[in-house]
Amino acid sequence: MIVCDIFASRYKNEMYLYVVRAEGTERVPEELLQRLGELRLVTTLLLKHDLKLARADVVEVLRRLDQQGYYLQMPPSPYATDRDTAEAARA
Numbered sequence: 001m002i003v004c005d006i007f008a009s010r011y012k013n014e015m016y017l018y019v020v021r022a023e024g025t026e027r028v029p030e031e032l033l034q035r036l037g038e039l040r041l042v043t044t045l046l047l048k049h050d051l052k053l054a055r056a057d058v059v060e061v062l063r064r065l066d067q068q069g070y071y072l073q074m075p076p077s078p079y080a081t082d083r084d085t086a087e088a089a090r091a
Helices: 029-037 058-068 082-090
Strands: 002-009 016-022 039-047 070-073
Touching: 002 029, 002 058, 016 058, 058 070
Parallel strands: none
Antiparallel strands: 002 016, 002 039, 016 070
């Protein structure tokens, strides 16, 4: 289990940065922080392997948080179909 803060970029619509709360953004590369611009805290979650996330695989998020200290959730593809969205929600 990891306590995770999720930030939204004010400049990149639907892009979210997940970080370990105890570390904040200290392990996030400076170049990425500059590209994201000002960050706004959206929520804080207790991430567990059995938690369902809307557009990310929690196991992958936990792995990235452990290995690199952050997880960057990209915006959905503008070419995603309704079927892609439905499959992602079931995953």
